[in-house]
Amino acid sequence: MNVKSILIGAASMVLATAATAQERVAVITPYLAQPGTQFYIDGFEAAAEGRGWEVNVIDTAGDIAAVISRIEDAVTQNVDAIVINVDPAQVEAGLAMAADAGIPVVGMDAGMSPYVATNVTSNGYAMAAETAAYVVNRLNGQGNVVMFVFDPFPPVQIRGVIADAIFANTPDIEVIARVTPDVQDGGIADSRAQMEALLAANPEPGSISAVWAAWDQPALGALQAVEDAGRAGEGIVIVGMDANPQARDAIAAGGNFEASMAQDFEGIGAAAAEAVARLVSGETITAPVTYVPTRLITSANVAD
Amino acid sequence: MTLASHLRRYGTLLGFAAMVVFFALNLPDTFLTARNLLNVTQQVSMLAVVAFTMTVVMAMGDFDLSVGAMASLAGVVAATLFVAGWPVGLAIAAALGAGVLAGLLNGVLVSVLGILPFVATLGTMTVFGGLAFVVSDGRTIFGRDIPASFSGFARSALEAGDLRIPALTLVAVAVLAVIWVVLEQTPYGRRLYAIGGNIEAARLAGTRVVKLRLLAFCFTGLGAAIAGLMYASRVASANPTQGDGLMLDAIACVFLGMTMSEEGEPRVLGTLLGVLLLGLLDNGLTQMNVDSYIREVLVGTIIILAVASGRLGVFSRR
Known part of the structure; x- marks a missing residue:
């Protein structure tokens, strides 16, 4: 041939x-x-x-x-x-x-x-509103919240803006830190380190009520920090976004990581x-x- | 000449012709139109520039695995300088300069230090790839950071009657002309082929091998940088890995071209046919709704078949 x-x-x-x-x-x-x-x-x-x-x-x-x-x-x-x-x-x-x-x-x-003609996608504003509202409701509108955001990336930035508005609209919720983690390694490790520092700075039980993360990796890092600090029993509510497999596992485990948003x-x-x-x-x-x-x-x- | 030796030399060319006929029959309205063919020349222009200049080092029997990384680096260098507010011309010049310097480094490693080209350029490929990440901070630079005059170039064309000859095609043709003159019409080119034939003999004959090889790698570096800028202009953005895919395709094109030359040497016109073969294959298969993964299988098969048909003559002589 x-x-x-x-x-x-x-x-x-x-x-x-x-x-x-x-x-x-x-x-x-x-x-x-x-x-x-x-x-x-x-x-x-x-x-x-x-x-x-x-x-x-x-x-x-x-x-x-x-x-x-x-x-x-x-x-x-x-x-x-x-x-x-x-x-x-x-x-x-x-x-x-x-x-x-x-x-x-x-x-x-x-x-x-x-x-x-049209771009079909998920509504980042709506997704952020759902998890931020979830946090507000779980805390009965009262407590200190740590936010993990990433403003340099527009699709994530818009999530942070909405959460800011919802927390600001709730008088007894105070955002005690608005952290932009280093994402070079995927975002889990640095978020964990930043959360460890925040836990050390706020040692009183109940001084941190919730962690709102604009995507799942920082939420997973925060979860690791909370568990390793022996403060999992304080009822700190952690929410992420995107519902990646690791986040789903954490939610299924029934610990502090309580909610995330799944895109269809x-x-x-x-x-x-x-x-x-x-x-x-x-x-x-x-x-x-x-x-x-x-x-x-x-x-x-x-x-x- | 025997049938086998004909096939050895013309097998790839026959395959090329068969492919064109096949697509022309199956896509009668769209394939062999001036517009489609001009479009293909634009699509392959970046690959062509890398492959043409790759031919220069391969003429000496050397390789350059770092061309893709150099192309990516040139793109992000220019884009980063755009962000820093440099004028377009200066930023382009700096990116081309980076390509020449990168090529010079390859040349020094291979020709002065005597490291095998495969090893040396594998190392510099990683270095240049890493530098592209360092320069760009790992980000894609796009949008308003890329001046319209730069991204507009890739969309511009020379109007000739009803035809629009894309600017990127013209750049590739210019590079082809330069490389053809250098390799085929100058003593420098003939010496490169002499080095490729027998480096020791070339050295003994008084050829300044070190200097010639150094210069050849600079050509390849400059070509890679030109291609990287063409790519960045076409996608109106630059990211640190966007040119990487050019390397393997460029080497494949030179190999395909080698199967068409009399002595099995890399000739730039043969490389051109290799480039067009890959480009027309992509274009035709897309138009025929063929799965992209099948295309990969076909490209690999064609390269092996082309080289295999080149071995036929060898068998018949045994």
Whole structure:
């Protein structure tokens, strides 16, 4: 066999997989290998299957320039819609070409852009409001709270702003520290060290009533610090956000880590498909961002 | 010439032609259009620049594994200087300078200290990759920090009648022209191939091997930096790992090109065909809705087949 015959053989196998269908949608991401992304795709594909679409999922293995190239190819191929899971600002060159060709683009947890008809994501404001309100209610509106925030990263910054407002609106809640942990190592270790220092500075039982963290890692670090300081029995309420597996384990264990927020990744995928369906049928979507509901995770529902 | 020796030399070319015909038949409306082909040249322009300059060191039988890291470093150097308020031109010059310096370091390690290129550039790859993280603080620099004149370059094009020839394509063509002249038309290029043929013989013949190798690595460093800036301009951002993927693809392109040259040497026009092969394959497979992981399998298979077809002549002589 020579190169040619093998190429043709391989190519004809490939051809057999390319079916004919009505609506063709290209889903392009550099992050398919990351946990979470696959759930968006699963949700999208399930919804697309029900509609009889032909979906082409393209992963560029972290290469952002290749995302632009694949968007260009999808435009050349004249697909009916493109779904991206990458910061639109970084792939604007490709999005401009899609706009010129009149092909709608939907973002799946991507970011806002004039080139994206709508970005489907979770509402960070709402998520922060739920956990902050949970803390206020658990403390009966009274106590000292430690906050772990990260203002340099916009999606996390907005969570902190909402929690600030809710705590400030409750007269007997005092925020005794607003900590920005070093996240170089993932955020657990430094958060733990910072919490240890705060526990040492506030030795009286009850002097710290709750820890509100803008994401799970600092909450896990704070939990370790509280447990190792032998103060787990003081009833310090710890809440995180994102409900990662480690946080779910901690919540299920029934200790101080009481609550976190779960994003509905498959729901985001399904809602992105819904947005595509509306755009393809000629509707315009006025909301630049489409929010998918999130869920408070506590010991009551963590096993679901 | 026997059939086997024909196949040895032209197997890759036949495969290339077969691929183009296959895509042209299956994508009759979109594949062989001027717009699509020009688009592909833009998509492969960064890889092309790295691969062309990689050809220079590979002509001597050397390697440079640090090109991807150098490309990433050049991107974040320029972006960091943009943030610091440097004018675009100066920041670009500084990033190119960083590439040349990085190449010079590779050259000193390989040519002056005599460290194997694989080991030396594996080490500097890690060093440059780490430096890219240090310079950028591990962050992606994007948005308003990247001047519009810089990101606009990658989106600009030369209008020629109905055709838009992308600026990035023009840069790649310019680099191709320079490398072709250097390698094929100058005594310097011929000496590089002499070193690649037999370094001891070249040395005994009075070739200043140390200096020539040093300069060759500088070419590769400069090429990597140019590609890194092209990449940063195309994605209007810079992060410390974005160019890393260029290295393996560039080496693959040079290898594919080598299977097409008479003596199995790296020739820059052969490298160009290797680059176009990978670029057209990506483009065609995407348009045919082929899974991205299948594409990886196909690329690897094609490289092995191309090299294997080059071995056919060897078997027939045994």
